[in-house]
Structures are given as C-alpha cells and as structure tokens.
Amino acid sequence: MKALRWYGKGDIRCESVPDPEIEDPRDAIIKVTSCAICGSDLHLYDHFMPGMKKGDIMGHESMGEVVEVGSAAKSSLKVGDRVVIPFTIICGECDQCKRGNFSVCERTNRNGELAATAFGHPTAGLFGYTHLTGGYPGGQAEYLRVPYADKTHIKVPNGIPDEQLLFLSDIFPTGWQAAVQCDIEPTDTVAIWGAGPVGQMAIRSALLLGAKQVIAIDRLPERLSMAEAGGAITINFQEESVIERLNELTGGKGPEKCIDAVGLEAHVSMTHPDTILDRAKQAVMLESDRPHVLREMMYVCRPAGVLSVAGVYGGLLDKIPFGAVMNKGLTIRTGQTHVNRWTDDLLRRIEEGQIDPSFVITHTVGLDDGPEMYRTFRDKKDGCIKVVLKP
16 A cells, blocks of 8 residues: 655655554554644654654544454444544543543553653554654555554544545544633633644634634734634734734733644744744754743733643743743643544534534645645645645
8 A cells, every 4th residue: 555654854755565454353444535634743744753763654634434343343343434533542441531531541552661751651542643652553544554443433424525524533623622621701812823724623613612702823824814714813923913912902911711723843933032042952952842832822821811732742841931820820731632522522513514624625635745745734835724635
C-alpha cells in the first residue's frame, strides 16, 4: 500500500509499504477512504516533538470501511462497517476510560515506560504520533490497522459525505472540548487565539454553547474571514494590539474565557519580542516550545476566568507569568481530547444540520501529493487551512 512516511525535519515521502495485518484479536483493518493533515502533524514535520523514527507512517485523522476484524472485535465491528477512527487509542476498560478520560487511557501506550519518563505517567497510545505515544503507524495511508478496535472507533451512517464526518476523529471534538472546558455562560466573552482548523471548530462550538461573543485572534486574512463567517469578531495581531483590543471589546475587564488553539509554535514576530527570544532559545535547546499565546492569555484574562489549552505543547516553557495566574485566580484546563466522550453528541449535531464541519476544507488531494501539501500547509500558502487526502 501507499503511505506518507517521516524521514526527518521537512521530509515526508509517499512510499509503498507492506499492508497492515491483524496482530491481536482486538484489531481491525480499515480501508481508508479519507484522511487529513492536522496542525499537530506540523509539530512532527518541523521536528519539535521528540520520539519520531525514520520511516514512521504519519496521520491521526482517518476514516474508512472495515475490511478485516479480529476475533475479539467481532461483537462490535463487522466487515463493511463505515467508521471514523479517533486519534486516541482506547481500551475502554481501565479506570481512566471508565471515567471518560480517554486520552489518558492506562493500557494502550505500548511504550508506556518511555512516556512515563517524559511525563511522569503514561498517556494513551496515539496514531502516527511519535514513539512516546506508542509508535503506532498512522492513517495517512491506504489501509490502517486499528488496535483495540472494538472500542477505538466511531460508527457513522451511510449517506453523509466523508468530509462532514472525518473531523470527528480529532479537530471537531478538540474544538468542542476546548469550549466545554470553559464552562461557558450566556454573559461570557470567549477569546480564541489561533483561527486554524481547531480554532475554527472552537469558535463554532463556543457559539453553540451559548457564548455572548467570540473573538478570534490570528494574522492570516483567509483564516480571519472564515472566523468572521462563523460569527466571531476578529483581531489581526499584526495590525493591532491584542490586549488593547480585547480590553476595548470587554469594557476594560478582559475576556472571561480564553482558548489557546495555537500551541508550541506561536508565530515569531518583530512586534512580539518574546517570540524572538523563544525562537533563539529553541535554536540552542534552552527551550522546546514558544508559549507567547499562554503569556498573553494569562495577562489579559479577566480575574477568576478560565484558560483552556487545546494547542499541543511538547516540553519545557520559559518566562511563564504564573504569578498572574495565581493572583487573579485563573483556572487552567488542558489535555489531549477525550474524543469518544463527545462524538455521540457531535454526530447528532451533524445529522441534525446544526453544523457541517466540512466548511474548513480548502484542499483535497491524493496521497501522492501529500508531501507537497505538508509544505503548503506549513508555509500557509495558497490560502491553505485544511487538507483532506484521498488514498
């Protein structure tokens, strides 16, 4: 089969690899009908996340048709089922899964000891996302082996295009969880840093959850236009002060709820000196992430507010104003997404027409064009916001 494979910084190749096979009775094999490039994949592409090995298969947003089922998964799946595959691999049986904390499943990370060394405890296995999360081959391929498949799947109906369902694998529940973590009230202003795919889903989720106003912060005209079309007030951080504008829009009080949909690769800008310092520290390995957005959120958020962090961070941060967090009584909520906690509700909303997540797609190409689309997506060329791949 064909698959997109990682060979180092900026080096993704479409190559032929052996087809996956059933390795465990709980496995299933799916024929991938659609997959996508995620902003989180760019952290691997730029090699900011440790634990990749040459030849690893990329991708964690996939859906398709079941073509083979292990003996222990036949009570849940059958050949021909149409499924979306969450990026989190879950056992459904450990204490964390029973609590709905699926992204910290205690059993599915087959490199749990390595993860525990980095994080203190292992987290769930993830598709296509470093050997810290299990080293599982990803879904930017023609076929995908799904471990723990009796639990790690979302059955979806026929008659709805892939494009409306694919993002149940990650970015739609990620944006939704980011908004849910805010405990949104009808009087709230929700400020969202980053109007990429997750930020776009967070905008619409916050409005569905009843926010009074949503403000989106970015610099790219196509992203800001899409955010505005979704009901957000927009701020271009290259043209005006984010802090001044947020205070103006909130009567000087600041937003009650703030969402970080950017993560460790905050844009480096001469107008934000801390980002230049962060980039220099990255170059000499004194810091792994660029946390400009976290600093700005902590400073501008209204006292007793909530900071919801959906953006991925990988390691060590510097110059974090934690005194502001403590003295203002801010609550911080973070985490990889507990995908299956949200998907029944989100699928219902799609079926009822409350939201069509396909709005975010700007490019659809074949796997052969995947390496070039990684560059286009990373460099934000050609108005690229979200790429869907058709194996």
